[in-house]
Amino acid sequence: MKNQSLFWEARADWFNSVGREQRIRDYIALANQLIWQRQASFFAAAMLAAFYFNPITTFACYIVVALTELLDQSLGRHSKAWDGKDPAIGKKILKRIALNTAVSALSISVFIVNIAIQQTSGGHFTPLFFLFSASLFAVMYNSQMIGILLLRLSIYALAFLSIAFLDVLRYLPPLSSNIWLEFFTIIFVLYFIIDISAKFYVRYQERLDQMKLIKEENERTKAALEVKSQFLATVSHELRTPLTSIMGSLELVNHGALGEVPEKLKPVIGIAAKNGKRLADLIDDLLDLQKIEAGEMEFHFKPISVNDLVNEAVESTTGYADKLGIQVTTVPCLHDCRILGDYSRLMQVMNNLLSNALKFSDEDGVVEVRAEILGARIRISVHDEGIGIPKDAKDRVFGKFAQVDSSDVRKVGGTGLGLNISKQIVQRHNATIDYVSELGVGSTFYIEFDRLSDAEGESTDISPVAEVA
């Protein structure tokens, strides 16, 4: 019992705060959306009534309805400025909606009942049909606010009953008369309208509940992501520091700084150093990823010579290429091609592309790095004759922790993060990264940047526009 009342309290609380704002906004948005549809039906009904019935009362009612429409419009503008925070404003808007509804429903009802009064024979098909349409319209589009809907429907119900009783009281007919048949039909239609309005309301209510659930779920997911990100950052930092000292010590041992290393120990120390490097790479990638996701990775943009970038990247991988017996050739950009970029971040991207090209190439293979102008763009491509990438693997290649090749063909390990990080770095440069590849034939990864014009590229100072962190 207690739980149930708590539930209703919570529900009422929510209804009054979050719900009210949403409902008012939905109500006004829909009212504005349907304005021309409503105007067309009012106008058509008024024309019909003016032609067949009393034009003066018809136009008087029509003008009042049109006025309530104008009031609705001004209310819509007024409530747009409401940020939903001040409940007093919300109450004021609600009161004005209720007042507008009462005036509009009353004038529509007076207009319709007036037609019925003027009909002295043959039933009241026209006014009843008008009333039925108006009620259905309200049920379909006013279910956001049950109070407002009930207000409008109650006024229409009174109009229905007035029409129902009009001929019964006017002619006092026997029960077998058609007048009573019309009376009972009206009662049946009333019941029908109440029934479907309840259904529309329940459906709208369910939609709101679902929206609330989705919002809560979204907030929970955001909080979990935040925690994950913090956790990753802390763990990575805590691992990176001791690992650096372990790697340093291994290096000292390896280079004989602490004395001659016994032959038996050398392979073990080699394995430790290699795995230490893999671990360090993984941690660096994780730290980079976390920084990018948190929007904390800083970029210092400067005009960069693409040929310098390519040459330095190729030089830095020479040792690795020699070890694998792979020849790396460069085809420089013929002009002094310049782009705006963060040199060290782009070096990271180039190193990633080059080391991938090397590690997925066969021994004695060739890797070619080319820089070229393509209209207003500059393309840097890294081409290899390696194992290639299967079709439809683009999402995985640029995804996180994704490795497309099977582990048995893998010469060197990897984190599966390099290209994901590269893509995000490239995107921060307003550039694009992509590849073409054929299994067993090779791959070409390419990045395309906007080219800096000569005038823009002349100055190597950081211009205020260029320095974007």
Ligand code: ADP
């Ligand atoms: P990894 O650290 O595994 O190299 P990347 O994000 O750099 O991670 O690359 C993702 C995957 O894309 C690689 O594991 C590999 O399967 C595929 N790949 C990337 N570059 C090449 C290439 N040049 N040739 C063949 N496969 C490649």
